[in-house]
Amino acid sequence: MDDRQLTLIVVPHGDLETRSFVITYRRLKVLGALTAALLLVMCFIVAAWFPVASLAAQVPALKRELAQLESDRAKVVQLAKALSDVEAQYEKVRQLLGADAPTAGSPPTLPPLRPDTNGTRPPTNSPDPEPQPMSRAGEVTEWPLEERGFVTRTVATGQSRHPGIDIAVASNTPIRAAGAGTVRLAGVHEVYGKFVVIDHGGGVETVYGHANKLLVSPGDKVTARQPIALSGSTGRSTAPHLHFEVLVNGGAVDPLTYIRQP
Numbered sequence: 619m620d621d622r623q624l625t626l627i628v629v630p631h632g633d634l635e636t637r638s639f640v641i642t643y644r645r646l647k648v649l650g651a652l653t654a655a656l657l658l659v660m661c662f663i664v665a666a667w668f669p670v671a672s673l674a675a676q677v678p679a680l681k682r683e684l685a686q687l688e689s690d691r692a693k694v695v696q697l698a699k700a701l702s703d704v705e706a707q708y709e710k711v712r713q714l715l716g717a718d719a720p721t722a723g724s725p726p727t728l729p730p731l732r733p734d735t736n737g738t739r740p741p742t743n744s745p746d747p748e749p750q751p752m753s754r755a756g757e758v759t760e761w762p763l764e765e766r767g768f769v770t771r772t773v774a775t776g777q778s779r780h781p782g783i784d785i786a787v788a789s790n791t792p793i794r795a796a797g798a799g800t801v802r803l804a805g806v807h808e809v810y811g812k813f814v815v816i817d818h819g820g821g822v823e824t825v826y827g828h829a830n831k832l833l834v835s836p837g838d839k840v841t842a843r844q845p846i847a848l849s850g851s852t853g854r855s856t857a858p859h860l861h862f863e864v865l866v867n868g869g870a871v872d873p874l875t876y877i878r879q880p
Contacts, residue, residue, distance in 0.1 A: 621642065621644075622642065622643045623643070624641050624643060625638055625639070625640050626638065626640075626641070627639075756818040756819050756820030756822025756866070757797055757822075758796040758797035758818055758822060758824055758864060758876055758877065759796070759842075759876060759878050760794060760795070760796045760797060760842050760843050760877060760878065761796075761877055761878060761879060761880050762793060762796045762824070762860060762877070763785060763787055763792070763849070763860060764791055764793075764845075765787050765788070767785040767786055767787040767791075767860070768785065768787075769783055769785055769874075770784045770785070770786045770859065771784040772872070772874065773870065773871075781863050781870035782827075782862050782863030782864070782870065782873060783861075783862055783863075783872075783873050784859050784860070784862075785859055785860045785862060786859045787849050787859060787860060788858060789830055789848075789849060789850050789858040790830055790831070790848045790850070791848065791849040792845040792847075792848060793829060793845065793846055793849055793860055794843045794846065795824070795840045795841065795846050796816075796824045796842070796862075796864070796873075796877055797816075797818045797842050798839075798842050799816040799817050799818035799819060799824075800816065800817050800838070800839055800840070801814060801816055801834045801835065801836050801838040801840060801846070803815040804834055804835055804836050804838075805832075806852070807853060808853065808854070809854045810825070810827035810828065810853050810854075810861065811827060811828045811829065811850070811852025811853025811854070811855060812827075812829040812831070812832050812852045812853070813825060813827040813828075813853075814826045814832060814834060814846050814847055816840060821866055821867040821868075822865070822866055823865040824862070824864055824873075825861070825862065825865065826846065826847060826860060826861070827860070828849070828850060828851055828855045828858075828859060828860060828861050829847035829849060829850055829860075830847075830849060831848040831850070832847045833845055833846055833847055833848070834846045864877075
């Protein structure tokens with residue numbers, strides 16, 4: 619052991635008594651080691667404090683960002699609710715303005731109406747004859763509804779064959795003859811629902827489908843714009859509308875090229 623000692627003499631100014639302190643070298647070394655350890659701990663604390671202080675300085679900004687995110691989330695929730703409401707409204711409008719409902723797994727087509735021995739017109743996949751120009755005897759020019767309606771579907775060919783136009787309109791709206799003629803068919807069809815076919819002469823016919831109620835019978839003479847039925851959603855249909863066709867010599871033509879639109 620190191621028994622050497624160190625004497626420290628303190629000489630104060632004035633009349634104060636001189637003091638001396640004796641400390642061994644061994645205690646001095648222990649004191650120095652403790653001081654060094656304390657300095658190391660202090661240095662570690664200071665070194666660790668800077669990152670914490672840096673993070674603490676970011677807290678106000680993080681709080682502001684969190685508040686902004688909460689505000690944005692509330693807006694997103696409101697927008698989601700508004701979108702849900704709009705989608706619900708759109709679904710109602712889509713149902714109101716719906717067209718023919720296709721069967722599961724089949725393209726959205728409407729079969730042409732063909733007469734058979736029973737006087738009805740079952741579906742067929744045979745192509746329509748090439749349409750010929752209208753004659754004066756078969757002139758059809760009138761809008762087939764009392765209301766303006768909204769055309770939701772036009773004539774289409776190919777896989778999505780659609781031989782006429784669909785006009786969305788409220789149920790029980792009067793359906794009017796597009797021209798003068800004779801009612802050739804009036805009945806119920808699996809696809810067309812309650813329907814009317816008018817022969818206008820000159821090879822020209824018009825077809826009115828998905829009616830709710832028929833007002834004419836086969837053989838009746840009708841004039842242009844005479845009410846022949848009330849609109850509905852019978853047959854293969856998802857919403858009230860009129861399916862309207864113009865046939866020339868048995869072939870479907872675009873009705874919008876002949877009738878006067880309101």
